[in-house]
Amino acid sequence: MALLLELKQCTVQFGGLTAVSKFDLQVDENDLCGLIGPNGAGKTTIFNIITGVYRPTSGSITFEGKPIAGLKPNAIAGRGIARTFQNIRLFPTLTVFDNVRAAFNLRLKHRLAHALLRIPAFYREENDVARQVRELLDIFDLNRFAHLRCGNLSYGDQRRMEIVRALATKPELLLLDEPAAGMNPREKEQLMELIKFVKKKYEIAVLLVEHDMKVVMGICERIAVLDYGIKIAEGSPHEVRANPKVIEAYLGQETPAPAL
Amino acid sequence: MKYRHTKQIALLVAVILAAVASRFSGSINPYYLQVILFIGINVTLATSLNLINGYTGQFSLGHAGFMAIGAYASAYLSTEKSAGIFQALGGANAFSIALIFALVLLGGGIAAALAGLIVGVPSLRLKGDYLAIVTLGFGEIIRVLIQNTDAVGGPRGYSGIAGYTTLFWTYAVAALTIYVVLSMVDSTYGRGFLTVRDDEVAAESVGINTTRYKVTAFVLGAFFAGVAGGLYAHTTTYINPSGFDFQLSIQIVIMVILGGMGSTAGVAFAAVLLTLLLEYLRFVAGYEWLPDLVRRIASNRMIIFSLVLIALMLLRPQGLFGALPRMAGGRKTPKSQPGPTIATP
Ligand SMILES: Nc1ncnc2c1ncn2[C@@H]1O[C@H](COP(=O)(O)OP(=O)(O)OP(=O)(O)O)[C@@H](O)[C@H]1O
Ligand SMILES: [Mg+2]
Numbered sequence: 001m002a003l004l005l006e007l008k009q010c011t012v013q014f015g016g017l018t019a020v021s022k023f024d025l026q027v028d029e030n031d032l033c034g035l036i037g038p039n040g041a042g043k044t045t046i047f048n049i050i051t052g053v054y055r056p057t058s059g060s061i062t063f064e065g066k067p068i069a070g071l072k073p074n075a076i077a078g079r080g081i082a083r084t085f086q087n088i089r090l091f092p093t094l095t096v097f098d099n100v101r102a103a104f105n106l107r108l109k110h111r112l113a114h115a116l117l118r119i120p121a122f123y124r125e126e127n128d129v130a131r132q133v134r135e136l137l138d139i140f141d142l143n144r145f146a147h148l149r150c151g152n153l154s155y156g157d158q159r160r161m162e163i164v165r166a167l168a169t170k171p172e173l174l175l176l177d178e179p180a181a182g183m184n185p186r187e188k189e190q191l192m193e194l195i196k197f198v199k200k201k202y203e204i205a206v207l208l209v210e211h212d213m214k215v216v217m218g219i220c221e222r223i224a225v226l227d228y229g230i231k232i233a234e235g236s237p238h239e240v241r242a243n244p245k246v247i248e249a250y251l252g253q254e255t256p257a258p259a260l
Numbered sequence: 261m262k263y264r265h266t267k268q269i270a271l272l273v274a275v276i277l278a279a280v281a282s283r284f285s286g287s288i289n290p291y292y293l294q295v296i297l298f299i300g301i302n303v304t305l306a307t308s309l310n311l312i313n314g315y316t317g318q319f320s321l322g323h324a325g326f327m328a329i330g331a332y333a334s335a336y337l338s339t340e341k342s343a344g345i346f347q348a349l350g351g352a353n354a355f356s357i358a359l360i361f362a363l364v365l366l367g368g369g370i371a372a373a374l375a376g377l378i379v380g381v382p383s384l385r386l387k388g389d390y391l392a393i394v395t396l397g398f399g400e401i402i403r404v405l406i407q408n409t410d411a412v413g414g415p416r417g418y419s420g421i422a423g424y425t426t427l428f429w430t431y432a433v434a435a436l437t438i439y440v441v442l443s444m445v446d447s448t449y450g451r452g453f454l455t456v457r458d459d460e461v462a463a464e465s466v467g468i469n470t471t472r473y474k475v476t477a478f479v480l481g482a483f484f485a486g487v488a489g490g491l492y493a494h495t496t497t498y499i500n501p502s503g504f505d506f507q508l509s510i511q512i513v514i515m516v517i518l519g520g521m522g523s524t525a526g527v528a529f530a531a532v533l534l535t536l537l538l539e540y541l542r543f544v545a546g547y548e549w550l551p552d553l554v555r556r557i558a559s560n561r562m563i564i565f566s567l568v569l570i571a572l573m574l575l576r577p578q579g580l581f582g583a584l585p586r587m588a589g590g591r592k593t594p595k596s597q598p599g600p601t602i603a604t605p
Contacts, residue, residue: 118267
């Protein structure tokens, strides 16, 4: 399997605080990789350096063999990395349809002039985009909400919406930041199915940050464990579960240890 | 979703109507005619600012500055630089005047757009409310610059500008502005403006170049403000720097807020309403039978604006036509786990 994403010795410092320290990670094509760790371990920060929100203080990030550290987030999205956010970030004033449509912006052939002059090619492309948006919404059973503002959707549907919007950019790699947060057990089951389905159907790699161990252990093929910005373990769910360092990292927390 | 040519047809109808109405402008009382022209100019100013402040969610206070640039640039071009073209076209006739006026308006728009580019690029690359401060300063700088430029009359103002502006030109420009804003926003490309307003981080995460969108909105808005300035200069035939002050920028911002940020119809309607109100208040200020206090309030625009805003916030905070999405929908963002929340992205 070909290597897709590689982080080498990535360090992120915020002033005096080292959020991530000499972090290495490899994600292969079609991988389903988990990234876990206690609160504040640096998981979201790693997502933020992969997607260009922050630039790593040092270290390199390559995607499909090309360096991407320092590129702007929109350029990285263009390279084929899409993400969701820990705190849902949909476009609150736009409809469900338009939220997904906005993600097609990236691959649009028409620009300002087309939109103004409304030449036939413009209508063709708009109709084509609309069709693809509806297809996507159909697949994820969101079409019935197409013309609702996404703020009116249930919490679980909003989480799903964000995944669909990310998929609409046609990524090679999808980063999910705590997609199960705030979901009830039934929704979590559905989410696990959804992630497996997405990975298979679109043949993409998924990097998953998640606190819910049932979800992580249930679907990930490989898991990296982070504590205070340092990777303390990596391996199959089985290996990670038995690793004493991992148990200690979680037991050392004030929050109850997850059922490992 | 099917796309039809409704917008183009509406634009055409509006332009034809303006042309027809222009034929009868001779029989309209000159004062009323001027008010009607001001209404059209204000519609252009407000709907173009709405692209920046409403649809794209930036906060520009610079529209009076861009209008001033357009007014002075076009006045200068038509007064000083058009003799040669007139000669080539066989003197001043309907055709040569129309051609020159079109070019002069375009020149005013382009000058303002260039200024917009210079101001916009450095300040829009930053996230945050730098734009308001920068544009505020920009408006004042433009005024001082004009005051110190003798070629356009300096503090005495610029007089002797030809009265080219007609109903046709004013409303054709207003229709064009509305057309441009609406057809841009109503497209997959144009939805990009709204995503910038809604959530810049999310917009970038789906591949939208937010800086480019902000600059595009800002430069286009400046362009139309410049054209509106050209129309204004050729309506009043006399302009002076103090006419393009901070109060004017505020007035245009109020029109956008009053109409409902991001609603073109609402903003155009608010422009009509506020122009009429301000015009009417000039009479109120002159009524000697009114108490002194009322007359003084009526003659102070800033007090009127404040009153309008307070009334709006109490009665319809979303603006006359706005839908108030943020409060109605609301974003639910419960945190799953206790822990650091600084790292919002
Ligand atoms: N922009 C920032 N400025 C300063 N400190 C930050 C910033 N972003 C993150 N941090 C800090 O970096 C550390 C790692 O944060 P991060 O959000 O990556 O953790 P996390 O593993 O995602 O935690 P959680 O499970 O709570 O989401 C925390 O101590 C956090 O306070
Ligand atoms: Mg996090």
